[in-house]
Amino acid sequence: MDRLTSILDLDSKPHTVNDWADSTFTCTYHLKEGSLEISVREAKDQASALTYFDAMQALAKDAQPIKGLANLGFPAYETAAGSAVFQKGSFVLEVDATDLPATLGPESISRRALAYQLSTTILACWIEHH
Numbered sequence: 001m002d003r004l005t006s007i008l009d010l011d012s013k014p015h016t017v018n019d020w021a022d023s024t025f026t027c028t029y030h031l032k033e034g035s036l037e038i039s040v041r042e043a044k045d046q047a048s049a050l051t052y053f054d055a056m057q058a059l060a061k062d063a064q065p066i067k068g069l070a071n072l073g074f075p076a077y078e079t080a081a082g083s084a085v086f087q088k089g090s091f092v093l094e095v096d097a098t099d100l101p102a103t104l105g106p107e108s109i110s111r112r113a114l115a116y117q118l119s120t121t122i123l124a125c126w127i128e129h130h
Contacts, residue, residue, distance in 0.1 A: 003121045004029060004036070007114060008105040034099040038118065041092045050075065053087035056094070060085075066116070072123055082111025084119040088126060095119045 001013055008031070015030040023043070029036040043049035057063045057077045066076035066084070075087040082097040095118045097111040104114070 001029075003118060007107075007109060007117060031100065031104075033101050033104050036100060036114075036118075037094075037096040038122070039094050039096070041094075043090045043092070046090050049087050049090045049092050053085065053092050056085060056092070070116075072120065074123070076119075078112055078116060080112065082115050084112070084115035086119055086123060088123060091126075093119060093122060095122075 001016070004010070005013055010031075017028045017030070019026045019028075024039050024041040026037060026039040029038075041049070041052060043052055053075055057065075060077065060079050060083065062080045063077045064079070065071075066078055066086075070076075071086070076085065078084045079098075082100065083094060085092065085094045087093075095115040097115040100111050100114070103110055109117075
């Protein structure tokens with residue numbers, strides 16, 4: 001929330017709705033420009049999470065693997081439309097900014113860059129706390 005508020009230079013924290021269903025925690029941020037959805041799917045183990053990740057990547061339109069240091073050592077991909085997906089352990093993280101304008105905030109950040117930055121912020125917290 002703090003990173004999103006900072007990147008977009010928001011005056012206040014956006015309205016959020018959290019949900020837990022089908023082993024997936026979803027947090028939807030309602031911004032004036034549209035919705036941003038962050039979801040984490042918990043699988044029974046790492047192999048199951050990777051299978052789910054691979055299926056998501058195969059179904060995603062224009063999915064491009066995130067390679068090198070940018071993937072933080074995890075399977076990851078992003079889409080031109082504005083999603084970033086990472087698999088870490090038994091979890092699959094997706095940041096979906098596809099409902100937002102092509103660029104937003106005072107720095108005119110792209111949806112794809114916003115999704116990537118929020119993903120890496122969340123992963124850094126996971127690494128720190130797990």
